[in-house]
Amino acid sequence: MNEYQLKKYLEEAQLVDRKIKNYIDKGVLKKQEVDEFEIKGHVEKAEHNLRFVSGNIKLNFYDWALTGCYYACYHAALGLILKKGYSSKNHNATLLVLIKEYYKNGLDKEDIETLSEFLNYQDLLFYVESKNKRENATYSTKTKFKENDVIQMKMKASLFVSKVKDMF
16 A cells, blocks of 8 residues: 555545455454454563664664564554454455544544554554565565664554553
């Protein structure tokens, strides 16, 4: 998903609903009971991935550090969507549920107050950016990434995971 698509989804709730329905119909996205143990597992996996990132930065394996940043955020996101009764096997489906359930759409006052501090446009943009960087780091033959860029991504990933942890 690119920035243009993200903006479109943020502006068109009906489009998000249709895409989510398509993912449910395909079995990629499922409704399920909220499982606090599994949610906790996703948060722990996110923290584990952040430690993996730190180790890879020290070893100058920046491609793997970028990959770890994304997966730290992805596991945090899986915990969030499970909190709303979804499980996902697709990164874009996960992002769509985050938009639907957490991005200022159809939430009650308490949810809005809690989540307005968490999920804003920049957080969603970071999620998309980290996914794109992860794909570049994972699937390209490029192994050289700038240390400062990787450290900045790690800081953003750490903040994202921290915000999610505060929601549980």
